[in-house]
Amino acid sequence: MPHVVFDKSNRDLTTPSSCDGVDFNFIAKSYNFTQKKRKSEYKIAVKKDEKEFFLTLKPKDEKYLLKADKITRVTPVDIVKDAINSYAKHVEANIVFTNTQSFNQKIKPDQKYLKNIDFFVNDFKTDKEIQIEIGFGSGRHLLHQAKNNPNVQFIGLEIHTPSIEQLLKQVNIQNIENILVVNYDARLFMEFIQSNKVGKIFVHFPVPWDKKPHRRIYSNAFVNEALRVLKIGGTLELRTDSRKYFDFCTNLLTNLPKGKISIDINRDLAISSKYEDRWKKQGKAIYDVLLYAEQEDKDIDLNYDFTFNEKIEFDEIIKTISTKAVVDEDFFIHIEDIFTIEEMPNSGLIQVTFGSFDRPVNKYILVESRDAKYFQDSPLPTSANIKAHNKLKEMLTK
Numbered sequence: 291m292p293h294v295v296f297d298k299s300n301r302d303l304t305t306p307s308s309c310d311g312v313d314f315n316f317i318a319k320s321y322n323f324t325q326k327k328r329k330s331e332y333k334i335a336v337k338k339d340e341k342e343f344f345l346t347l348k349p350k351d352e353k354y355l356l357k358a359d360k361i362t363r364v365t366p367v368d369i370v371k372d373a374i375n376s377y378a379k380h381v382e383a384n385i386v387f388t389n390t391q392s393f394n395q396k397i398k399p400d401q402k403y404l405k406n407i408d409f410f411v412n413d414f415k416t417d418k419e420i421q422i423e424i425g426f427g428s429g430r431h432l433l434h435q436a437k438n439n440p441n442v443q444f445i446g447l448e449i450h451t452p453s454i455e456q457l458l459k460q461v462n463i464q465n466i467e468n469i470l471v472v473n474y475d476a477r478l479f480m481e482f483i484q485s486n487k488v489g490k491i492f493v494h495f496p497v498p499w500d501k502k503p504h505r506r507i508y509s510n511a512f513v514n515e516a517l518r519v520l521k522i523g524g525t526l527e528l529r530t531d532s533r534k535y536f537d538f539c540t541n542l543l544t545n546l547p548k549g550k551i552s553i554d555i556n557r558d559l560a561i562s563s564k565y566e567d568r569w570k571k572q573g574k575a576i577y578d579v580l581l582y583a584e585q586e587d588k589d590i591d592l593n594y595d596f597t598f599n600e601k602i603e604f605d606e607i608i609k610t611i612s613t614k615a616v617v618d619e620d621f622f623i624h625i626e627d628i629f630t631i632e633e634m635p636n637s638g639l640i641q642v643t644f645g646s647f648d649r650p651v652n653k654y655i656l657v658e659s660r661d662a663k664y665f666q667d668s669p670l671p672t673s674a675n676i677k678a679h680n681k682l683k684e685m686l687t688k
């Protein structure tokens with residue numbers, strides 16, 4: 291996590307202001323909402339390269355820690371490093387530690403191919419067949435597939451930022467034009483792809499999570515979504531060295547009401563991934579489980595309006611709103627924290643976790659002079675998020 295520690299600064303940050311291409315829009319201060327004793331914390335709203343996010347500023351052992359805010363993460367991480375560095379320069383901070391100095395990369399990752407999830411919700415269209423690789427890691431398999439299938443549009447899903455940056459570099463070096471990359475949890479991603487569009491979904495050597503099976507990629511919900519997006523004859527392909535994961539998945543797939551499966555062991559592929567090489571060297575068996583889609587599915591509607599139409603009396607609401615979670619049958623809402631924007635009445639941030647129990651979202655609601663919106667962007671239109679949003683509206687306008 292990029293951060294700097296400084297012991298003093300010669301200037302206070304004023305907002306709005308700019309430094310080295312970074313805009314500093316406002317500062318929000320923790321409102322001691324939970325009544326727990328703790329030091330003040332600030333969220334600094336910044337904008338760089340059209341991306342808006344927060345930096346967190348915390349006093350720490352008579353010093354200050356300035357770091358990336360976890361909820362409003364952006365990629366590539368260099369944008370966050372630049373914002374931290376320009377804050378430090380802007381306030382003339384006396385830095386005692388930093389890990390934000392970027393090394394000069396000869397090849398910059400090609401952002402044309404890195405998309406955020408909103409792109410898939412709002413703008414993604416292709417006439418080509420889609421193939422998806424989940425957790426592409428070093429990217430060897432994805433790059434090989436993309437080069438050998440120029441007529442297929444590949445989507446690579448990863449949650450590990452260095453792997454994404456490494457893949458984007460290779461995309462650039464090898465002039466590959468048919469890969470789009472997204473930093474997103476694969477268990478949620480499928481909800482945003484139209485039905486019957488995908489030829490193959492590769493899940494190669496997923497983390498087995500033997501002790502925490504609920505964190506596995508494969509679940510009933512995931513497999514059903516995979517079947518919906520797959521066209522007839524399309525496949526969901528698991529390749530794993532973990533016997534437990536293999537057993538878990540075959541059990542899950544054989545109990546499905548639709549789809550057909552095939553199983554293989556030690557099948558040779560044209561390309562061997564980094565993990566595969568490692569397991570083969572150790573003499574481990576490699577299992578393949580393929581699920582074939584056999585029927586057409588209905589299309590989905592991705593349009594949902596997440597606006598807050600009514601004015602929010604922020605200064606009143608924050609005094610009365612409950613710190614306890616609201617729990618419903620298929621969603622929950624938990625207000626985590628509140629930040630106020632000094633000198634701006636009825637303005638501030640509400641930090642909230644909500645949605646489904648196994649895949650909750652963390653969001654800020656930004657209220658500016660009674661007008662509220664989600665910061666940086668609206669939640670994704672899942673059924674649990676829609677229900678939680680409606681409940682939140684009710685709670686904030688009471």
Ligand SMILES: C[S@@+](CC[C@H](N)C(=O)[O-])C[C@H]1O[C@@H](n2cnc3c(N)ncnc32)[C@H](O)[C@@H]1O
Binds near residue numbers: 476507563
């Ligand atoms: C064991 S590695 C395998 C990488 C690659 N497929 C290979 O065979 O070398 C698993 C990868 O899945 C990624 N991953 C884990 N959970 C994920 C999720 N929920 N969504 C997307 N990627 C995930 C990890 O970051 C990691 O890079």
